[in-house]
Amino acid sequence: MSVILRFYEELNDFLPRHRRRKSFSVPYTEPRSVKDLIESLGIPHTEIDLILVNDASVGFDYLVKDKDRVAVYPMFESMDITAVSKLDRPPLRHPEFVADVHLGKLVRRLRLLGFDCLYNKEWRDRELALISAQSQRILLTRDVGLLKRQIVTHGMYLHSDDPSKQLREVVHRLHLKNRIQPLARCLLCNGPMRKVPKEKVRGRVPEKTYAYTDEFLECENCKKIYWKGTHWKRLQEIIRNALS
Numbered sequence: 531m532s533v534i535l536r537f538y539e540e541l542n543d544f545l546p547r548h549r550r551r552k553s554f555s556v557p558y559t560e561p562r563s564v565k566d567l568i569e570s571l572g573i574p575h576t577e578i579d580l581i582l583v584n585d586a587s588v589g590f591d592y593l594v595k596d597k598d599r600v601a602v603y604p605m606f607e608s609m610d611i612t613a614v615s616k617l618d619r620p621p622l623r624h625p626e627f628v629a630d631v632h633l634g635k636l637v638r639r640l641r642l643l644g645f646d647c648l649y650n651k652e653w654r655d656r657e658l659a660l661i662s663a664q665s666q667r668i669l670l671t672r673d674v675g676l677l678k679r680q681i682v683t684h685g686m687y688l689h690s691d692d693p694s695k696q697l698r699e700v701v702h703r704l705h706l707k708n709r710i711q712p713l714a715r716c717l718l719c720n721g722p723m724r725k726v727p728k729e730k731v732r733g734r735v736p737e738k739t740y741a742y743t744d745e746f747l748e749c750e751n752c753k754k755i756y757w758k759g760t761h762w763k764r765l766q767e768i769i770r771n772a773l774s
């Protein structure tokens with residue numbers, strides 16, 4: 531028995547060259563779910579938004595039949611397909627993230643744009659998967675194996691290893707353009723920031739800064755003080771890059 535598969539758009543990056551952007555046949559012997567079959571070819575289920583079998587939308591647990599034609603689509607950038615897709619994945623209205631240990635630079639950039647992103651160098655795969663599942667956070671990683679874990683429902687594979695490009699991937703794929711809130715999160719600890727009256731930061735920032743700056747922000751969690759001078763220019767640059 532065999533099925534014919536075709537993967538679309540960036541899902542092809544997970545495939546060996548000879549299987550990219552074309553239909554190919556895959557044999558199977560025992561009953562298999564479409565999810566299992568797709569993951570055995572190297573594509574994590576978190577990257578998939580729509581599966582059509584013989585032109586009808588199916589869920590991950592669909593058992594493939596001999597000669598099925600399976601078309602697999604990634605997260606759509608410009609279309610809302612929640613009404614069509616049978617994949618049972620609760621929608622996330624406020625995207626929040628947890629990132630794996632290799633993504634420290636991306637994490638700082640996401641926080642700079644105001645996105646809630648948990649990160650801890652000590653967290654191993656098991657913990658990351660669990661945190662993602664329990665708190666409904668999108669798991670960011672370049673580790674395909676991590677995204678294949680059963681409990682991970684919301685994940686995102688980053689195709690680039692460059693932090694600026696990764697940020698662009700996240701912003702574009704998840705439509706975050708209009709959700710950017712510069713300086714809403716602490717870069718160090720992810721805590722929310724709030725404005726503080728100038729007199730409250732006296733002695734906590736360099737004297738010169740105090741003299742020339744009027745607006746200060748403080749992390750509610752770790753109490754670190756921020757002001758536009760230090761981060762503002764870099765922040766503008768990162769935002770411009772993320773939107774480009």
Ligand SMILES: [Zn+2]
Pocket residue numbers: 716717718719720721749750751752753754
């Ligand atoms: Zn903080």
